[in-house]
Amino acid sequence: MDSLWETIEKWLKDLLIDGITGNLSGMFDNVNTQVGKIAGDVGMTPSAWNGDIFSMVRSLSETVIIPIAGIILTFVMCYELIQMVIEKNNMHEIDTWIFFKWIFKTFVAVYLITNTFNIVMAIFDMSQHVVSGAAGVIITDTNIDITSVVADMETRLGEMEVGTLLGIWLQSMVVGLTMHILSACIFVVIYGRMLEIYMTTSLAPIPFATMANREWGGMGQNYLKSMLALGFQAFLIMVCVGIYAVLVQSIATDEDIITAIWTCMGYTVLLCFTLFKTGSLAKSIFSAH
Template identity: 25%
Template sequence: MASPVESIKETFESFAGIITEVTSLVNQGPAQHPGVYSVITEIHQAILPIAYSLLTLYFLLDFTSKSMNFAFFRMETIVSSLLKLVFAKFVMEHTLDFLKIIFSVSSSISSMVGSAGANASLYKIDFSAMESAYGDMGWFDQMLYEIKLTPFEWILQGIKVVIILVVFGRLFQLLIYTAAAPIPIATFINDGLIDKGKRFIFDYAAVCLQGIIIIIGCIVYVAIVANVSFGNFTGNGSDMAIWKALITALALLMVVIKSGSWARKIMGD
């Protein structure tokens, strides 16, 4: 049976390895799942006729509004509206390409961040003091010490599950946004509704950014824990050291759960 010190070693090393795993999952966008993506593309194409109808409706509403305000008495306004119609149609036809570009930029950033953070040499930990102190304990103290460390190990394992769930939830968001994209893109033709289309682009970018925030959160957590002396988990002050580790782990959990809202705030929501 593994000692608590060995369990802590394995738990931390596996958690440090999650940076590479999360980076890989974050970089799996809609196009990296061909079977699912083909279904999403079919839904996207099915929605396009509705989006074109909305585009026409929004254009007519904008045209009527400007006509009633005599804005179309100026030639530049007419030309501007026609160019806007052509632009909106072009964007709608190439929506999938534009979304792929946004995701590709995000994926490049997350790959760079994840590669730098996955460097194992950054998280070298000396467990010798912890092993020595544990070896000097009596049987009863060892059992008590194992009970103290168990919540820390469980929380780390639980956080790993939550991270995976949030990352896959993010993938679902990207897929749904991709499928329904033509509808908000149609608002680009109407001056009164164009902010909704821009908001959709920003929201899509925010979902992409969420993955980067999760990766950075994991790196920061592992770096903090790696710079804590694990020798403090034994001897005088061990209870306080364990509580600090628990609180730090819970702080990471908060970062993961709130990563979506933080991403939207960064994007200006």
Template identity: 50%
Template sequence: MNSLKGKLFEWLKEILVAGIIGNINESFSMLNSKVGEISSQLSASPQSFQPMVFNLIRGISENAIMPIAGLILTFIACYELIQLVISHNNLSNFETWIFFKWVFKTFVAVELISNTFTITLAVFDVAGHVIQQSGGLVQAGLTLDPGAMMNMQATLEAKDVGALLGIFLQSMILNTLFQIMAILIFVIVYGRMIEIYLMVSLAPIPFATFANREQSMIGQNYLRALFALGFQGFLIMICVAIYAMLLKTVVFSEDILRSMWNALGMSVLLAFTLFRTGTLAKSVLHSH
């Protein structure tokens, strides 16, 4: 009877140890996969992320927003010309260079509006290059150490069935949190891209304000907002990278129960920091 009982406990231990190791491997494999996915998604330009959506947004912007931008530019150009005339005492101090200045500024403003999408996409191309480079470094840093896994398995095999059951349940919770984190990252990544599409759709209007010094603050703030959206992806990559590195060191400590709880706390911290990336990017670039 005792022999049968001992074999039963040994069988349960093998199942629990294999389950714990399997949950941890699955969690880290999921993290590796998710990091690879978000690296490509965050570095994607708006036109390559969802081409059909981008073409729709571009068509709406060119047909509905561009005429409004043209009216704004016409008003600003006329206002700028009046300001130039008044500033020289109603042409009593006539200087022909002021008209060349006005023509040049108007020409530049027209060119900016005509190349609105080229300029806005260039912003995200720069940010995408940075994200892509950082994503490669993060992916390389998430490889599991086989030696550490063997040490963890030896530590688990030395525990009794009751302790292993508790660790197994917590490893399942941790695995579930990884899935929740994957959904959270999906929501943040797609939410950021939708915000980018909304910003790009209105691009001609702020670009039309560059012809006037006072009104150009609108266009400058718009460009800062574009860069903030672009580099928000970089901050998301940094958050995931820090989380991955910290989790890698915590999970393989000798006190496995404490490691699991620390991992849960880090998962909650990751969720909080991901939601803060947009605000932080705007704060750094002074966008409001």
């Protein structure tokens, strides 16, 4: 009877050990893939990330939005001219130079609208250069291999009781499900940022049409701040990944397998949370007065 129970216990332990090692071996694969793609994705300009989408957005902006921006510019510059004329004692003192000033401001406004995409892309080219420079400094080895973190894992598992192994197996299942969710979160942050860039860029001529007027110019200035925030959000993401890489590499070999598993997952949760915060952090930096 004892030998039968020992046989069943050994079978259960082998089954649980195989299940645990199987869960842990592929647990971080999706996260490793997504994190590894971050540096490449955020370092791309909108035109390099997806040329077809960029061409579509540029075409829509030039054929649909620029005519609307032209109408807005006409209104803004007429309003600007009226302001300049009545500014001097209700038209009793009118200097001819204000008309040259108005013509110059109109020329600048038209130039900004017609070169909107070049100006916006220059912002992302600048931020991409910063990201490329940061990539050479920041540690890029972000892969988590739990089997290498926990040395002699199978040997340690073999020394445990069936109840303990069952608990580890259940926790590995929960952590594995969580890691899939975190992998999806990383995907959403990176791809969501690029979609936000495309959508914001498509309307660029309208805020640019208001920049020649003091009262309406705040719209264009806020737009430029938003573009700078989106561009340099990539740098903050790279810093975030660099911190994550340092934390991952600092995981020490632990006698407690569960501690190592939850530590790795905790770092990944921290990465996802910080990635979500980079957008609002960048906007708060560039919108600060």
